[in-house]
Amino acid sequence: MSPILPGRLLLAMCGLLLSMTALAGSFSVLVSPPRFEDSAKPGTTYRNVVEISNLSGQTAHLSLKTAEWHLDAGGAAVFSEELAQGSCRPWVGLEAPEVTIAANGKRRYRFEVAVPADAPAGECRFAILLEGDPESVQGGVVVPVSGRIGIIVYLSVGDASARLAVAGQQLLTMEGNLLPALRVRNEGNAHGRLEGFIDGKDASGRRFTFTPSSLPVLAGETRDIVLTPQSDNDRAPAPAIVYPLSLKGRLDFDSQHLDIETIFAR
Amino acid sequence: MRRSTTYPLPLAVVAALVLNATSPPAFAAASVHAAPYRDRIISREDLQVLPPDEDEEYDDEGLPRSVRAELNLSHSERGEGTFTEQGLSVGGFWETPSLGSFSLDATLFRSNRDRFRGDGALGGAITLWQRDLNLDGGWLGSNGLGVLNTPLTPLQYNQYRFFMPTVALAGAATEWRNEGSGLLLQASLGRAGIYNGTRMVGFDIADGDVASLGAQWSWAPHWKGSAMFLGTQGRIVPDALEEAVFAAGDTRAMYAGTSWDGARDAMQFNLLSSNGDRGHASGAWVDASSRRGRYTHNYGVFRLDPGLSWGALPINNDAEGGYYRVGYQYARWSWNGGVDTIRSISGDGFDGVYATAFGRYQASSTLGYGASFNTRHASGDDGGSYSTQWFADKRNAWGQTRVQLDLATAGNHADSWQVSVDQSFAVKQARRLSASLSHGSLVYDGEAATRSTSLTLYGGGDLTNTLSLDGSARWTEGDGPSAQRGSDFNIGLNWRLQPHWALSAMVYQSEGSQRSPFVLDPLVTGTPFISLPRDRSLFLTLRYDRQAGRQQGVLGGAPGGAVGRISGSLFLDENDDGQRAASEQPAANITVILDGRYSVRTDSLGNFSFPRVAAGLHLVTAVPDNLPLPWFIDEAPGQAVQVNVRQDAHLQIGARRRR
Numbered sequence: 055m056s057p058i059l060p061g062r063l064l065l066a067m068c069g070l071l072l073s074m075t076a077l078a079g080s081f082s083v084l085v086s087p088p089r090f091e092d093s094a095k096p097g098t099t100y101r102n103v104v105e106i107s108n109l110s111g112q113t114a115h116l117s118l119k120t121a122e123w124h125l126d127a128g129g130a131a132v133f134s135e136e137l138a139q140g141s142c143r144p145w146v147g148l149e150a151p152e153v154t155i156a157a158n159g160k161r162r163y164r165f166e167v168a169v170p171a172d173a174p175a176g177e178c179r180f181a182i183l184l185e186g187d188p189e190s191v192q193g194g195v196v197v198p199v200s201g202r203i204g205i206i207v208y209l210s211v212g213d214a215s216a217r218l219a220v221a222g223q224q225l226l227t228m229e230g231n232l233l234p235a236l237r238v239r240n241e242g243n244a245h246g247r248l249e250g251f252i253d254g255k256d257a258s259g260r261r262f263t264f265t266p267s268s269l270p271v272l273a274g275e276t277r278d279i280v281l282t283p284q285s286d287n288d289r290a291p292a293p294a295i296v297y298p299l300s301l302k303g304r305l306d307f308d309s310q311h312l313d314i315e316t317i318f319a320r
Numbered sequence: 321m322r323r324s325t326t327y328p329l330p331l332a333v334v335a336a337l338v339l340n341a342t343s344p345p346a347f348a349a350a351s352v353h354a355a356p357y358r359d360r361i362i363s364r365e366d367l368q369v370l371p372p373d374e375d376e377e378y379d380d381e382g383l384p385r386s387v388r389a390e391l392n393l394s395h396s397e398r399g400e401g402t403f404t405e406q407g408l409s410v411g412g413f414w415e416t417p418s419l420g421s422f423s424l425d426a427t428l429f430r431s432n433r434d435r436f437r438g439d440g441a442l443g444g445a446i447t448l449w450q451r452d453l454n455l456d457g458g459w460l461g462s463n464g465l466g467v468l469n470t471p472l473t474p475l476q477y478n479q480y481r482f483f484m485p486t487v488a489l490a491g492a493a494t495e496w497r498n499e500g501s502g503l504l505l506q507a508s509l510g511r512a513g514i515y516n517g518t519r520m521v522g523f524d525i526a527d528g529d530v531a532s533l534g535a536q537w538s539w540a541p542h543w544k545g546s547a548m549f550l551g552t553q554g555r556i557v558p559d560a561l562e563e564a565v566f567a568a569g570d571t572r573a574m575y576a577g578t579s580w581d582g583a584r585d586a587m588q589f590n591l592l593s594s595n596g597d598r599g600h601a602s603g604a605w606v607d608a609s610s611r612r613g614r615y616t617h618n619y620g621v622f623r624l625d626p627g628l629s630w631g632a633l634p635i636n637n638d639a640e641g642g643y644y645r646v647g648y649q650y651a652r653w654s655w656n657g658g659v660d661t662i663r664s665i666s667g668d669g670f671d672g673v674y675a676t677a678f679g680r681y682q683a684s685s686t687l688g689y690g691a692s693f694n695t696r697h698a699s700g701d702d703g704g705s706y707s708t709q710w711f712a713d714k715r716n717a718w719g720q721t722r723v724q725l726d727l728a729t730a731g732n733h734a735d736s737w738q739v740s741v742d743q744s745f746a747v748k749q750a751r752r753l754s755a756s757l758s759h760g761s762l763v764y765d766g767e768a769a770t771r772s773t774s775l776t777l778y779g780g781g782d783l784t785n786t787l788s789l790d791g792s793a794r795w796t797e798g799d800g801p802s803a804q805r806g807s808d809f810n811i812g813l814n815w816r817l818q819p820h821w822a823l824s825a826m827v828y829q830s831e832g833s834q835r836s837p838f839v840l841d842p843l844v845t846g847t848p849f850i851s852l853p854r855d856r857s858l859f860l861t862l863r864y865d866r867q868a869g870r871q872q873g874v875l876g877g878a879p880g881g882a883v884g885r886i887s888g889s890l891f892l893d894e895n896d897d898g899q900r901a902a903s904e905q906p907a908a909n910i911t912v913i914l915d916g917r918y919s920v921r922t923d924s925l926g927n928f929s930f931p932r933v934a935a936g937l938h939l940v941t942a943v944p945d946n947l948p949l950p951w952f953i954d955e956a957p958g959q960a961v962q963v964n965v966r967q968d969a970h971l972q973i974g975a976r977r978r979r
Contacts, residue, residue: 147362263651
């Protein structure tokens with residue numbers, strides 16, 4: 055399986071990261087990889103490494119800590135430093151609470167997740183936040199500024215799996231196009247992403263094939279998954295749909311599937 | 321359930337931490353009021369030990385440069401002969417402030433093989449390239465010296481139905497491109513010859529010259545023109561062992577073509593005229609394409625006189641006719657069909673009809689299936705020839721599985737059939753493992769059927785931090801006139817002795833191969849050079865490599881670049897599925913270019929690597945100069961690859977052939 059980071063999450067993070075480049079100018083850090091999706095067995099310790107590169111010509115002093123995260127309705131990541139109930143962050147160990155990286159230097163930063171032997175099947179989900187020292191903006195006005203970035207970790211423990219079900223449907227306007235969306239509920243204990251094809255026929259008799267958004271549905275949450283009609287080719291504009299629209303097909307996630315047969319009307 | 325650590329391509333480009341005038345709104349403010357949580361810090365003695373980081377001692381002064389040197393020893397048994405080769409291979413690249421980039425590949429080896437004795441038992445080759453020299457007026461120049469291939473203009477390269485091979489030479493080549501006007505000038509001059517060597521690439525200079533002179537230009541909006549002269553002395557033919565050798569035969573050929581590219585339609589007119597020891601011959605062909613929504617149409621007509629030549633390798637000739645192909649691509653469906661009518665001008669060649677059809681349906685995100693059908697009917701042939709293939713691709717927890725059935729009937733001969741299962745296993749990143757099992761009854765060239773069963777494994781990966789294994793092994797059991805029994809293998813073990821030093825050992829054995837009875841296309845030229853004789857070799861290599869240069873100078877790098885690695889393999893994609901099945905052969909000695917500047921060659925396993933590449937998007941182009949005909953590489957402009965920091969971006973580039 056080759057999971058893909060949701061587009062809106064990507065956009066949100068890029069927006070976050072790049073929004074103040076011109077203002078700051080002198081200070082930037084590169085982190086790789088920005089996301090981990092892996093698994094661990096109870097009673098074992100999962101270990102991995104993040105590489106942090108300081109792209110600026112000045113020494114970077116960074117603090118690192120864990121955080122909770124979830125996705126908002128638009129698919130953007132929302133972080134919280136407060137320890138949530140049932141959080142797996144107490145299993146997490148970090149190499150150091152802060153690091154200093156020389157100008158144009160890099161550093162490998164280690165973290166681990168010690169999964170207890172009696173850990174139930176589920177998904178350990180957390181983020182590692184990097185935060186720069188507050189600085190002052192040049193130009194006479196002294197305003198404390200700082201930057202943050204979150205590295206997202208999904209760690210599947212035991213036989214965790216998603217259990218997705220359709221809880222409703224609606225039409226949503228996306229970039230000016232009215233598109234069908236399935237309200238998908240995850241009753242399992244791991245996140246899931248839908249993939250596959252849905253065949254559709256609109257009121258004008260045109261047939262389309264729809265593919266679902268790759269946004270993850272986190273365990274316990276309900277999310278709108280937009281179905282996008284495929285264009286005839288990469289140069290063709292997005293097809294216009296005349297409602298009502300009949301949809302029929304099967305969407306896959308992990309080794310399970312959802313059968314879809316429904317009609318969308320305005 | 322096991323999930324691999326996969327990094328989304330766009331995000332891995334740069335996750336840059338920047339200053340922000342306020343706390344980013346995506347961060348919740350809950351922590352302001354809650355008791356702060358304190359993370360557990362791993363004690364120093366419990367921290368995992370990291371493998372040595374060669375970057376730590378990286379010399380980032382000056383412009384980027386690299387050097388590579390290899391000491392090679394090989395012992396081979398080929399056919400009835402036994403011989404050894406010992407030699408040195410060196411290479412590298414370096415950037416200059418104003419002269420572009422330089423790449424060097426050189427080999428020198430001593431061999432006691434018969435074909436080298438006349439040359440004092442020495443063999444070798446040297447190639448020096450200077451690429452992307454910027455001059456005033458928007459000119460960009462590239463110049464090569466040493467063992468090269470004659471250049472082709474893009475119009476010659478982008479052929480739909482016919483392929484124009486290049487010619488190897490020892491001499492010089494130059495190419496000048498003006499980005500503003502679209503003018504491209506190419507020329508080459510040198511001595512003819514042929515590649516030789518086993519583990520090391522050598523070049524055997526023959527008694528003859530090669531010269532080419534060509535250009536491509538835009539002569540009106542949407543119109544391009546191209547012309548190329550190629551003169552060669554000598555022709556490459558297979559010997560008794562089906563190895564390529566040079567024979568007498570002169571050719572002087574002139575190509576001229578023009579193309580028109582519209583928004584949805586394109587057309588290309590081609591003229592070829594040759595004169596030489598086979599007499600004067602001319603050829604003309606027109607290729608056109610139209611894109612209409614989900615459909616693509618390709619059609620054309622051709623007339624190629626008997627004896628038509630282009631360089632030292634055989635090309636299509638003695639044929640006239642036309643073809644039409646239609647392809648459909650949308651979501652789940654991909655299908656195409658086509659028909660060729662071909663008439664032999666002399667009456668000695670193929671006269672008849674060739675038709676092909678292919679369909680694939682993606683039933684779900686994990687299951688696709690389809691079939692292809694090919695038929696060839698020659699005039700006066702009662703039965704005609706048919707081949708068909710049925711396949712299903714299934715993605716499962718183990719990886720990707722293909723089940724395939726091939727059937728063929730050739731005239732009045734017995735039927736050929738083969739059942740095969742290819743499994744590409746889901747393994748950790750930087751590892752690969754696939755297996756192929758096939759059983760069938762094959763009829764070669766009208767002889768009695770040969771029953772054959774084979775099992776092939778292909779894979780590789782790191783065994784430890786310093787030891788890696790890569791290779792393929794095939795076991796074959798057969799019964800019949802063309803039966804092969806025994807095992808083929810091509811296995812390499814690489815041991816990283818210390819930073820910059822590596823020792824590798826490779827064992828290689830091939831029982832040979834034959835033309836597949838399932839290929840019916842009458843316009844497919846002969847493939848003598850992949851039908852190798854029995855061969856058994858042992859290679860030992862001691863390698864030193866070092867790179868230096870300031871960070872922004874990593875290969876293809878932007879300022880402040882972090883680095884990753886690109887590695888990959890080139891292979892002959894027999895089943896045309898884009899995946900390297902264990903049974904598919906590697907393509908060795910193929911030039912692979914990164915971002916149009918830095919080149920390496922594939923080794924005998926078809927592998928290549930660029931060890932230190934800037935994180936970001938790059939273009940990898942395989943130059944099919946030494947690819948056996950009629951194989952070609954589909955990604956003409958190159959394949960985009962995303963490199964993530966400290967990650968190995970692995971490419972599998974499959975050479976295709978038309979069925």
